[in-house]
Structure formats: C-alpha cells, structure tokens
Amino acid sequence: MTKNNTPRALAVEALTRVANGAYSNLQLEQTLEKNALSDVDRRFVTNLVYGTIQHRLTLEYYLEGFIKPNQKVLPWVKMTLLVALYQEIYLDRVPKRAIFNEAIQLAKDRGHEGIRRFVTGVLHAIDRQGLPDIAAIKDPTKRLSLEYSVPEWLITALQEQVGEDKTVKILETINQPAAQSVRVNVAVTTVEAVQQALTAEGYGVTPSEVAGEAFRLDDAAANQSKAFADGRLTIQDESAMLPVEALQIRPGDQVLDACAAPGGKTTQIAAHLDAHSGGKVTALDLHPKKVALIETNAERLHVADRVDAVALDARDINDAYPKKMFDRILVDAPCSGLGLIRRKPEIRYEKTPADIQQLQKVQLGILDAVSAKLKPAGIMVYSTCTILDTENNDVVKQFLAGHPDFESVRVATTKAIKEDRTTDTLSLYPDDFDSDGFFVSAFRRKK
Numbered sequence: 001m002t003k004n005n006t007p008r009a010l011a012v013e014a015l016t017r018v019a020n021g022a023y024s025n026l027q028l029e030q031t032l033e034k035n036a037l038s039d040v041d042r043r044f045v046t047n048l049v050y051g052t053i054q055h056r057l058t059l060e061y062y063l064e065g066f067i068k069p070n071q072k073v074l075p076w077v078k079m080t081l082l083v084a085l086y087q088e089i090y091l092d093r094v095p096k097r098a099i100f101n102e103a104i105q106l107a108k109d110r111g112h113e114g115i116r117r118f119v120t121g122v123l124h125a126i127d128r129q130g131l132p133d134i135a136a137i138k139d140p141t142k143r144l145s146l147e148y149s150v151p152e153w154l155i156t157a158l159q160e161q162v163g164e165d166k167t168v169k170i171l172e173t174i175n176q177p178a179a180q181s182v183r184v185n186v187a188v189t190t191v192e193a194v195q196q197a198l199t200a201e202g203y204g205v206t207p208s209e210v211a212g213e214a215f216r217l218d219d220a221a222a223n224q225s226k227a228f229a230d231g232r233l234t235i236q237d238e239s240a241m242l243p244v245e246a247l248q249i250r251p252g253d254q255v256l257d258a259c260a261a262p263g264g265k266t267t268q269i270a271a272h273l274d275a276h277s278g279g280k281v282t283a284l285d286l287h288p289k290k291v292a293l294i295e296t297n298a299e300r301l302h303v304a305d306r307v308d309a310v311a312l313d314a315r316d317i318n319d320a321y322p323k324k325m326f327d328r329i330l331v332d333a334p335c336s337g338l339g340l341i342r343r344k345p346e347i348r349y350e351k352t353p354a355d356i357q358q359l360q361k362v363q364l365g366i367l368d369a370v371s372a373k374l375k376p377a378g379i380m381v382y383s384t385c386t387i388l389d390t391e392n393n394d395v396v397k398q399f400l401a402g403h404p405d406f407e408s409v410r411v412a413t414t415k416a417i418k419e420d421r422t423t424d425t426l427s428l429y430p431d432d433f434d435s436d437g438f439f440v441s442a443f444r445r446k447k
Helices: 009-021 024-034 038-052 056-064 077-091 096-110 113-131 140-148 152-162 165-172 191-198 240-246 264-270 286-300 353-371 394-402
Strands: 182-186 206-207 214-218 233-236 254-257 279-287 307-311 326-332 374-384 406-409 426-428 439-446
Touching: 009 024, 009 038, 009 096, 024 038, 038 056, 056 077, 056 140, 077 096, 077 113, 096 113, 096 264, 113 326, 113 406, 140 152, 140 165, 182 307, 191 206, 191 214, 240 264, 240 326, 240 374, 240 426, 240 439, 254 264, 264 279, 264 286, 264 307, 264 326, 286 307, 326 353, 353 374, 353 394, 374 394, 394 406, 394 439
Parallel strands: 254 279, 254 326, 279 307, 326 374
Antiparallel strands: 182 214, 182 233, 206 214, 374 439, 406 439, 426 439
C-alpha cells in the first residue's frame, strides 16, 4: 500500500471533502470503490470517517487549546490532527505510536517540513499536557454539546420538546452505529421465504420490532446477498417503512407519492398494489435524474408496471392532475433529516434554526397543494425523517387549522408501534428502537 492510500490517508482525504460540502456516505462509498482495500482496512477507513465526524465538536474543542489563536491551519492538516485525536480517545486498540507515526508521515508526504514540525509539535504537546476535562464545564448545555458533539441549539430544542432525561438518552444513541435493515419485496416473495434464504446464505437474521416486512441483518452487507441481486429485498430503515404502513393501501388504489426519490417508499407502495385491478402509484420528484432513479429501483424490484414516475415539483401539482383523484397520498416531505444523524452525522452541524423554519414553509406548501387531489374519505400521510416538532407536530397543527375538510386519524402500523401513546401522530426517536428517528401523521378527507 502506497503512502497516499493508507487507511488514515484515505480517511483524511474523504473527511476534507466532506468538510467542503460532500455527503459523508457518498464520499466514503467513492473512496472505498476507488481503492483496493482489505475488509479490515475498509472497516478502519469507515470507522475513522464516521467517528471523526460524529465527535467533531468534541475533537475540535480538544484541539483548539493546542493551536495558537488566529493561526491558519490547512483543512487537510486540521483533519489529520482530528483523525489522530479520534483514534487516541475512542479507539483503545490502536497503539499511540502508530497513530503519531502515521499522522506525522502523512504531514510529511502531503506537506512541507514546516507542516511536519507543526503536526509533530501538536501531537507531542497533547501527549505531554493531556486533554481538558469536559465534565468540568459549568454551563450544562455547553457541556452536553461537547460531550456528545451536538450543537447547543439542537440540545435546547430537544430539552424543550422531550425533557432533559429523554434528550440525554437520544444523545447517547446517535453516535452508535446504525443497524442494517432490509425490506422484503412482497410483490415477488414472502417474508418467510426471504428469511430462510438469508439464513442459508449465512446472514444473522432478526425480525424487526418496528416494521412488518423487515429484518435486521448481521455478518455481511445486505447488497451482497442473492436476495438483493434478484430483487427479493431492498435496503431500507425500519422506521422509514412506517409511513407506507400507515397509508392502509388497497390493491386497486390510486396513490400519489409526492416526494418520491429515490423510490424506497414508492416501491413499498407498489408492492401492495395490483396492476390488474388498476392499482398505480404516481411518484413525483423535482429532478429528472432522481425520477430516473425511481424508475431504476422499480425495475429492479419488479414493480415498474405499477409505478408512474414524473418530474414535477409537488407544489405545482394543481394543473397536472384532477382534484380528488387519489385514494391515498404520501407526503414524505423534504426535512432537516435530523433523525438520520447516525447515518449522516454531518447533518447536525449543517442545519440551523433558520433552516428548520424555512423547511416548515416548504412542507406546508406541499401539503396544501397535494391535499386538493385526495378523494373524500381518502387518507393522506405526512412523514419526515426528523425529530423536531417544528417540522412535525407544528406542521400537522397548522395544516389542520387551515383545512377544516380534513381530520387527524390515528397512525396504525403493522406491529402496533407505541400503542400506548396519547397522540394520533407517531414519533420515533433513535433511542426508542435503535432505528432512525421518524415522524408519521395521517389525515382523512371528510368531504
């Protein structure tokens, strides 16, 4: 392995790109595809990338005490130091000598002698002086922010929404690895048949506690299975399957999936439709390239005869389809994605309260536009992959206040998730079932 594609060098390169705006999951995937690495090295690069992002605020807090005020540090140099710190603090099995030596070597290979000396000096200063104690920080919000590497505004919002104890439980969960879950494609097979096939291939298979057609898989990547290759299953988080369950689809329904790409929920809807009975899902997305992705996924899962993918902004639907055309409508709305922090850890640093308010306007705009297309007695589901009331319950209240011809109905799921709740809406937090955070609500048109 050359000096430019050691696991640590690749991690630093990927992290530098993520800091410049790349998505962590896509950047990591590209990095692993471009470089021939052993399984052990692939896992190490993945750990370094996600771990450094997950703990970024904490690592930066530690590092800032060892860099002079106003000293300019190149992004890749800073990332080299953060990766080294991450290993020293969170990876007990990695020898300190290896951490220091590789960081210094990387500084030498990519930079000049001055950069090598700088990195060497910082690392040895950290080793001599030790790191500050976060527990000694008096401000409780700042202390939680640095302990769990979550912006203070998000901690405050969660505390106001769910209380101190629940907030801490959420924070304790979001830096843990996300489970691998799959959805069985019941359009072509059964849950039982796929479980048997996966077990025969050597997977550890655990039925989902959350969704009716889902498993958690261990021991290997799901997309390496024969069942994935022939379209008997697809990769989807358990929580993300609940909005479609809440639609209560019938085989002959006309369904609108208003914000459909990449097509996970579209194909889930289609699996429960019967083309011979006239069942069809119309899947909208603003971007033609994403519409093509929906079509590709529908083909792979053998449900293309039930899917009509269209490039259209759902807010511009008024002239495209007749009023009261659809039996069911799904609005899995654009959102902050804060329920997906474990899968996309950089999200926590990118969003601001102003972003959340702007997204609420978009969400209400989509609901307002598509609601006119729902038949009387039809069901519309509004869902997000975020955990903030601003995008969830507040949107539901505002929509109902402006649409007296709609009523809230209790969200029903196959496995009766949180049946003891007192609300019609369903909120899933990452600590509830060790799945993604999600919100699901349902409305019925009265006339």
